[in-house]
Each structure stands twice: as structure tokens, then as C-alpha cells.
Amino acid sequence: MYCGDDVSSCVIDIGSYQTRAGIQMHVIYIFNRVFWRRLSSKCDPITNGDQDVEMVDAEGENKSRSSKRLVVGSAELNYKRDNMEIQPLFSDQGILNFDFIEDILNKSLIDNLMINPKETPLLFTEQALHNKEARIKLTEFMFEKYQVPAIFICKAPVLASFACGRSTAIIVDSGSKTTYATPVHDGYALQKCIIKYDIGGQQLTSDLRTWLENDRKIEVIPRFGFKKKFQNINGVENFEVSRLDIDGVHPSYLNWAKDEVVRELKEEMFYVSEDQIDDRSLETIKGLNYELPDGQSINLQGERVSFTEKMFVPNEKLPGFTGIQHMIVESIGKSDIDIRRDLFQNVILSGGNTLFKGFLERLQRQIPEISPQNVKVKVISSNERKFSPWVGGSILSSLGSFQQMWMSRQEYEEHGSIMIERKCP
Numbered sequence: 001m002y003c004g005d006d007v008s009s010c011v012i013d014i015g016s017y018q019t020r021a022g023i024q025m026h027v028i029y030i031f032n033r034v035f036w037r038r039l040s041s042k043c044d045p046i047t048n049g050d051q052d053v054e055m056v057d058a059e060g061e062n063k064s065r066s067s068k069r070l071v072v073g074s075a076e077l078n079y080k081r082d083n084m085e086i087q088p089l090f091s092d093q094g095i096l097n098f099d100f101i102e103d104i105l106n107k108s109l110i111d112n113l114m115i116n117p118k119e120t121p122l123l124f125t126e127q128a129l130h131n132k133e134a135r136i137k138l139t140e141f142m143f144e145k146y147q148v149p150a151i152f153i154c155k156a157p158v159l160a161s162f163a164c165g166r167s168t169a170i171i172v173d174s175g176s177k178t179t180y181a182t183p184v185h186d187g188y189a190l191q192k193c194i195i196k197y198d199i200g201g202q203q204l205t206s207d208l209r210t211w212l213e214n215d216r217k218i219e220v221i222p223r224f225g226f227k228k229k230f231q232n233i234n235g236v237e238n239f240e241v242s243r244l245d246i247d248g249v250h251p252s253y254l255n256w257a258k259d260e261v262v263r264e265l266k267e268e269m270f271y272v273s274e275d276q277i278d279d280r281s282l283e284t285i286k287g288l289n290y291e292l293p294d295g296q297s298i299n300l301q302g303e304r305v306s307f308t309e310k311m312f313v314p315n316e317k318l319p320g321f322t323g324i325q326h327m328i329v330e331s332i333g334k335s336d337i338d339i340r341r342d343l344f345q346n347v348i349l350s351g352g353n354t355l356f357k358g359f360l361e362r363l364q365r366q367i368p369e370i371s372p373q374n375v376k377v378k379v380i381s382s383n384e385r386k387f388s389p390w391v392g393g394s395i396l397s398s399l400g401s402f403q404q405m406w407m408s409r410q411e412y413e414e415h416g417s418i419m420i421e422r423k424c425p
């Protein structure tokens with residue numbers, strides 16, 4: 001048992017788009033994906049002091065020394081550097097890449113939050129679907145590498161339900177890459193009832209970018225790809241835009257930077273229609289102009305709802321997917337009959353992709369249409385839903401009654417990493 005009530009714990013919520021780390025309710029440090037930079041052979045002032053890292057090829061063989069440096073953090077991403085390559089933190093199968101974890105934790109915990117991991121209990125969020133191998137690996141890594149005094153690993157939907165003050169609820173978590181419907185009962189995520197599809201905010205961003213480039217023939221120019229100069233010619237004020245050389249920029253970084261321009265457009269202009277849309281309703285949508293960072297102007301009308309509509313209708317690219325509202329009803333249908341009524345009354349939204357205006361209203365309208373009669377449906381959301389697993393973790397770890405639940409270093413030494421399965425079900 002770990003009884004370190006006098007020490008602040010740290011909550012870490014690693015996401016595929018953003019990671020959030022913070023000490024109890026006070027400090028939160030958010031950072032975006034990791035990326036590394038291939039160093040040039042010539043001396044480069046920025047790279048002084050960099051360490052070589054060992055690289056392993058795709059098959060895990062042929063270890064070689066190569067000049068690469070891993071840099072982490074949202075701020076770093078805004079500096080264009082030649083040959084800088086962006087690496088996703090998770091594989092396509094959703095497995096965390098441990099090669100990057102150490103640098104991420106060093107940057108977030110030690111450099112930014114200035115905490116000493118040897119003295120700070122750490123609470124990690126994990127995805128809804130139980131992955132024994134991943135949590136054992138994380139446990140070993142934290143105790144061996146960082147010598148942490150205690151850790152706890154908790155499913156993100158359980159924490160999201162705590163953040164809303166519920167212990168029984170169905171959590172609809174739609175983030176960057178995936179959308180989950182997870183019933184939580186008495187603080188446990190019901191594994192057999194979880195429904196997951198690979199649809200999320202990144203898919204919408206990619207679809208929008210394809211449409212802009214192919215259908216509208218708009219070239220998406222990253223922020224580092226142009227220079228804007230204010231000018232006043234005969235009293236007419238405007239900006240002169242000139243293109244900058246982007247040779248040497250790694251394709252992954254270019255792709256990320258273009259996606260960022262499109263993501264901002266998406267978040268500002270898109271919303272979810274309250275009803276299913278058809279050609280006639282599209283004509284009633286208010287057209288709006290949007291100015292891209294380089295000054296190109298684009299008028300959007302029906303597109304403002306037609307892209308988000310993909311989350312509520314069948315999708316040929318996702319076999320079996322018929323809409324998020326169906327995921328919720330199907331997931332509740334798999335749960336015990338005694339708790340279904342409670343779940344229908346506690347549909348909780350979580351994740352950045354649920355922040356579109358109208359998202360809650362659409363579910364509130366459509367779930368009853370496909371639910372058993374006489375059942376009351378209530379969709380709940382909080383303003384912090386982008387961070388709700390982090391907020392829930394923060395609440396949980398600050399409770400006095402929780403302190404006996406940590407898996408301590410002593411327990412790790414006595415029973416090994418498998419103990420995490422008993423301590424954190």
C-alpha cells in the first residue's frame with residue numbers, strides 16, 4: 001500500500017493527437033505529438049549537445065548508430081526545421097511506442113512540470129479496451145526506468161464518468177483517431193459491451209483537405225510556406241503574400257502543417273446538423289467566407305454540415321458503422337438489462353471531436369428514435385470534455401480514500417508487474 005497523501009500526484013493522459021499531463025488540479029501541460037529531427041552531418045548550432053540515438057530497422061534487426069534527436073512539445077512543432085520528421089505516438093493498431101515515452105516524460109514531467117518522478121505517484125489513463133500487455137509494459141517501464149514510488153492505470157471512460165460525477169454512465173469518447181462507446185458500471189468499464197470504430201477528428205480533417213485540394217483546387221499552404229507583408233497603396237491597405245522555399249521540409253512535417261491549417265478551418269466553420277441532412281436542407285445552410293492563413297478566401301455552405309454528417313450515417317469505408325447514435329444504443333443493448341435505463345439517462349460526451357456545435361443535440365434527438373419506448377435519454381457534456389479523462393484522474397487521485405489503491409514500489413518488488421492487473425482492474 002502506498003500512503004503518500006502529503007505528496008501531489010501527477011495525472012498523464014496520452015492521446016494520439018494531444019497528451020495532457022498535470023499535477024492534481026493545478027498545472028496542466030499539454031503537448032502535441034512527438035517528432036524527431038535527422039541531424040545534418042555539418043555542424044549546426046541548434047543541434048549542439050544532441051545525443052545520438054540507437055535506431056532499429058523495421059524488423060528489429062540491424063541496429064545502427066544514427067544521428068537523430070527526439071524533440072517533444074507543441075511549441076517545438078511551430079519551428080520549421082529541415083528534415084524534421086513527425087512520428088505518431090501510437091501505431092495503427094493503437095499500441096504506444098515506448099521508444100518515445102522516455103523523452104515525452106522527461107520533457108513534460110521534469111522540464112515543464114518540474115516534478116521529480118522518483119517522489120511523485122503517477123496516474124496514467126488508458127484506452128477503454130483492456131490491454132494487459134501494454135499496461136504491464138508501462139508498469140515495468142515506470143518502476144524500472146523512473147523509480148516511481150507508485151502508479152495507477154485507469155481506463156479513460158471510467159475517469160470521464162468520474163469527471164461528470166457519475167459512476168454508471170455510457171461514455172461516448174470521440175478523439176482524433178477513434179470513437180468508443182463504453183458503458184461504465186460502478187466504476188468499471190464493461191469490456192464486452194464496448195464498441196469502437198476508427199472514426200474521429202483526424203478523418204474529418206483529412207476528408208476536408210482532400211476535398212479542398214481535389215474539388216476546390218485550393219492549394220493548402222502551411223504557415224511556414226509564405227510571408228505576409230502589410231502594404232498601403234494609395235490608401236488601400238492589404239497584405240502582399242510571397243511564397244517561401246520549403247525544400248528540405250520532411251513530407252511528414254509538411255503533411256502535419258497542412259493538416260493544421262485545415263483543422264483550424266474545420267473547428268471554426270463546421271457544426272453538426274440537428275437532423276439528418278438531405279439535398280434540400282443543405283441549401284438552407286448559411287454560407288460563410290473563411291480566410292486561410294495565406295489570404296486565400298473560401299466560401300463554405302452545405303460543407304459546413306456535410307462532413308460532420310459522416311459521423312451519423314453509414315460509411316462505406318467502415319464496415320458495420322451506421323452512426324455514433326447506433327453505436328451507443330447497440331452498446332447499451334449489450335449490457336445487463338438492469339442498468340440499461342441508467343445508461344440511457346447518462347450518455348456522457350468526451351473527446352475533442354464531440355466539441356462541434358450541435359453534436360449533443362443531434363444525439364439527444366436521434367437516440368430516442370432508435371431506443372426502446374418509454375426510456376428517457378439524457379446526453380450530458382461538460383465544457384472540459386476535451387480533457388475529461390484527465391480531470392477525472394485528477395479528482396480520483398486527490399481523494400483520501402484512493403491513496404490505498406496505488407500500486408506501490410514495494411508491491412512491484414514483491415509481486416512483479418503483473419500486480420497491476422489486481423490493483424487496477
Ligand SMILES: Nc1ncnc2c1ncn2[C@@H]1O[C@H](COP(=O)(O)OP(=O)(O)OP(=O)(O)O)[C@@H](O)[C@H]1O
Nearest residue numbers: 015016017018175176177178201202351352353355
Ligand atoms: N472545438 C472543436 N471543434 C471540433 N473539433 C475539435 C475541437 N477541438 C478539438 N477538436 C478535434 O478533436 C480532435 C482531438 O481530440 P482529442 O484531443 O480528444 O484527441 P486525443 O485524445 O489526442 O486522441 P485519441 O482519443 O484518438 O487518442 C482533433 O481532431 C481536433 O480537430
